[in-house]
Amino acid sequence: MISHLDKIHLRNEYSRLLGSDSFADMIESHKMIAEVGFSIFYAHGKESTKTSVYDHDGNILFQMSILKCLSLQQLAHSINYKNSIDGVTLKDTYDPFGMYTIVRAQYEAFCNFNNIFIQSRSEDELKLKYHLWVLSGLNYRQRFKAKSEWAKKKKATEAIEIDNLNKSVLENPCYLQLDEQSQQNIQDCIKRKDWQIKIDGNRSYKIAWHEMMSNSGANENLDGQYSYLSLATHPSNVSVFQFSSMYIENQQGFNAKIALQLSRASTAMFVRDYVEYFKLTEKHFNNLPIMPQLLINGCNSLFRSEDYELNSINDILN
Numbered sequence: 171m172i173s174h175l176d177k178i179h180l181r182n183e184y185s186r187l188l189g190s191d192s193f194a195d196m197i198e199s200h201k202m203i204a205e206v207g208f209s210i211f212y213a214h215g216k217e218s219t220k221t222s223v224y225d226h227d228g229n230i231l232f233q234m235s236i237l238k239c240l241s242l243q244q245l246a247h248s249i250n251y252k253n254s255i256d257g258v259t260l261k262d263t264y265d266p267f268g269m270y271t272i273v274r275a276q277y278e279a280f281c282n283f284n285n286i287f288i289q290s291r292s293e294d295e296l297k298l299k300y301h302l303w304v305l306s307g308l309n310y311r312q313r314f315k316a317k318s319e320w321a322k323k324k325k326a327t328e329a330i331e332i333d334n335l336n337k338s339v340l341e342n343p344c345y346l347q348l349d350e351q352s353q354q355n356i357q358d359c360i361k362r363k364d365w366q367i368k369i370d371g372n373r374s375y376k377i378a379w380h381e382m383m384s385n386s387g388a389n390e391n392l393d394g395q396y397s398y399l400s401l402a403t404h405p406s407n408v409s410v411f412q413f414s415s416m417y418i419e420n421q422q423g424f425n426a427k428i429a430l431q432l433s434r435a436s437t438a439m440f441v442r443d444y445v446e447y448f449k450l451t452e453k454h455f456n457n458l459p460i461m462p463q464l465l466i467n468g469c470n471s472l473f474r475s476e477d478y479e480l481n482s483i484n485d486i487l488n
Contacts, residue, residue, distance in 0.1 A: 203466060204243070227300070246264075248262040249262075280386070285386075299365070356374055
């Protein structure tokens with residue numbers, strides 16, 4: 171049992187970390203959620219159970235995204251720089267636009283995992299989406315020029331793999347039950363090296379990144395955020411005038427905090443989906459310290475709904 175005073179302290183800490191009014195609080199909560207990610211996949215990896223090739227790749231995708239959290243935390247430290255040529259200096263400066271590029275990659279990794287591993291209603295659907303994802307990467311690699319003998323052999327081997335994957339797609343029961351137009355949509359995705367598809371009954375169609383986020387259960391709190399990240403990541407004119415005004419108005423610290431907030435949201439949702447897919451609730455998640463569990467549940471409730479909480483531990487705050 172938690173005492174009344176302990177419960178008050180827990181509520182205050184939870185509100186401080188989830189609300190993260192200060193930059194320091196946001197860094198602390200972001201770090202806490204990233205540590206959950208590392209703890210989960212390390213504990214999962216120690217089980218040494220045999221997994222399918224698609225489960226293996228889903229695990230690696232999660233690890234890649236969690237590692238990016240550490241890169242963001244390094245960029246969250248202010249820059250103090252002196253140019254050795256002319257002595258020009260930067261003091262207490264942030265680079266939120268560099269952070270946005272990493273956050274966008276995390277956003278896409280989460281959407282990809284959710285679409286393949288959570289949204290799929292059968293193993294055949296999962297395999298179909300996974301094979302489209304693999305085909306996209308291999309088809310892009312075929313565009314590279316192979317000069318060494320090793321590279322030529324690798325390219326030839328992957329060409330055979332592409333043929334086998336195409337055959338697997340055409341023979342997949344999920345693909346075969348699609349209507350004619352939907353099957354054509356799948357073939358068009360392969361030709362365009364796309365893989366972001368939604369399957370709904372006997373229909374399939376290409377979806378955009380923001381639709382993938384909505385399909386994951388994300389609510390209006392994340393509406394428009396992918397476009398925001400994309401405009402900042404690409405050399406758009408919007409990114410240029412935002413970059414210019416940001417330093418004039420001394421908003422670089424605020425924008426760095428926004429980057430961490432978006433990273434924290436997608437990471438918490440990714441942790442939830444990873445735990446849910448690999449059935450790690452009882453084994454790993456429920457054995458974590460209380461506050462990290464509260465924050466993971468809290469972020470999923472805030473940016474999705476209470477239905478996405480992994481357990482009922484947040485009831486202790488009532």
